[in-house]
Amino acid sequence: MNYSTAIIILGHGSPVSKANNTLHEVAKSVKEKGSYDIVQPAFLQFEHPDFSEAVDLLVKQGAKKIVVHPYFLYMGSHVTKDLPFEIGTAEKKYPNLEFLLAPHLGYHEKLIDVAIERIESISEFRISNVDLKSQIVNQHPIEAESFKIIGGQLDESRFDAMELPIVKRLVHTTADFEYADLVRFGNNAIEAGIDAISRGADIITDVRMVEVGISRERFNKFGGQIRCFVADADVIAQAQKDNITKTAAAMQKALGYMDSSIVVIGNAPTALLKLIKMIKEEKARPAVVIGVPVGFVGAEESKEELMKLDLPYISIKGKKGGSTVAVAIVNALLMMAEGKHAHP
Numbered sequence: 001m002n003y004s005t006a007i008i009i010l011g012h013g014s015p016v017s018k019a020n021n022t023l024h025e026v027a028k029s030v031k032e033k034g035s036y037d038i039v040q041p042a043f044l045q046f047e048h049p050d051f052s053e054a055v056d057l058l059v060k061q062g063a064k065k066i067v068v069h070p071y072f073l074y075m076g077s078h079v080t081k082d083l084p085f086e087i088g089t090a091e092k093k094y095p096n097l098e099f100l101l102a103p104h105l106g107y108h109e110k111l112i113d114v115a116i117e118r119i120e121s122i123s124e125f126r127i128s129n130v131d132l133k134s135q136i137v138n139q140h141p142i143e144a145e146s147f148k149i150i151g152g153q154l155d156e157s158r159f160d161a162m163e164l165p166i167v168k169r170l171v172h173t174t175a176d177f178e179y180a181d182l183v184r185f186g187n188n189a190i191e192a193g194i195d196a197i198s199r200g201a202d203i204i205t206d207v208r209m210v211e212v213g214i215s216r217e218r219f220n221k222f223g224g225q226i227r228c229f230v231a232d233a234d235v236i237a238q239a240q241k242d243n244i245t246k247t248a249a250a251m252q253k254a255l256g257y258m259d260s261s262i263v264v265i266g267n268a269p270t271a272l273l274k275l276i277k278m279i280k281e282e283k284a285r286p287a288v289v290i291g292v293p294v295g296f297v298g299a300e301e302s303k304e305e306l307m308k309l310d311l312p313y314i315s316i317k318g319k320k321g322g323s324t325v326a327v328a329i330v331n332a333l334l335m336m337a338e339g340k341h342a343h344p
Helices: 019-034 051-060 077-093 109-122 142-153 163-174 188-196 208-213 215-220 232-240 245-257 269-280 298-307 322-343
Strands: 006-013 039-045 064-069 098-101 126-127 134-137 183-186 203-205 262-265 288-291 313-316
Touching: 006 019, 019 126, 039 051, 051 077, 051 109, 064 077, 064 232, 077 098, 077 142, 098 313, 109 208, 134 232, 142 163, 142 269, 163 322, 188 262, 188 288, 188 313, 188 322, 203 208, 203 245, 203 313, 232 245, 245 262, 262 269, 262 322, 269 288, 269 298, 288 298, 288 322, 298 313
Parallel strands: 006 039, 006 064, 064 098, 203 262, 262 288, 288 313
Antiparallel strands: 126 134, 183 313
């Protein structure tokens, strides 16, 4: 049977034969769910068919057009150099054959959901209310070994029993011990965060990446809602009208939900500065602010302003931070809140 359009799902390839079965399964599922006529897996290394062999197979089946999807997470040399070379070589061999290049996997919110599902499928965590140190049940061996290494290199005496679980999780998330020196806890922030979670407070985030990273399984036990307005049409319109960032406009929209909530800013210094302005104007009084934006423009300055406020905050001194750091802090607080309820 001949097909005018075909799809190649291109993977790296492994010298371990069984490891390549995954790409065959992906190609089969894409074919079925996408209702495509033909989907051909191909490999850049170690396994057959390679790209040129896959093209030959499809041409023999009558393909006039080939859509190539690089099944790669990162924009590395395979995507930017190797694949264009392979396509160029094939075009010279088959000058009448049309190639269309689909984007590589890259960042996508659905991949975040999959990652969270994978993570939460292997472990459950419980924090003892006696000392609030990490007591991990059914912990994955790799994670257990990681925390063992962290404990061996970290001077735990520098932190109290409530700070230590957060510090360890920050180091574990970033693989960077400098976070132990940079993290700041202000005005009983940990206690305020645990209390807010326990009474069902909402969480307001600056970006979707923070929103989707928070453990819904844990958070949903307490009855609050996670709110992120950055992609709302009215927020985008307001940002354009006022010539401000979408994250700053999203903080403005969140004002009606702000009091006694937990505000988590992991990406945008402009969102943190907008929040600080509303707090100083006494328009908002969140229960706690987790402000850890990252970057070279405004991040350090916005966090310095946060740490001057007379309200509970958790922050990271300097330019470091980010959405993953914010998520690590929130999820650590959720585990502590779980422990508090499990051991009242």
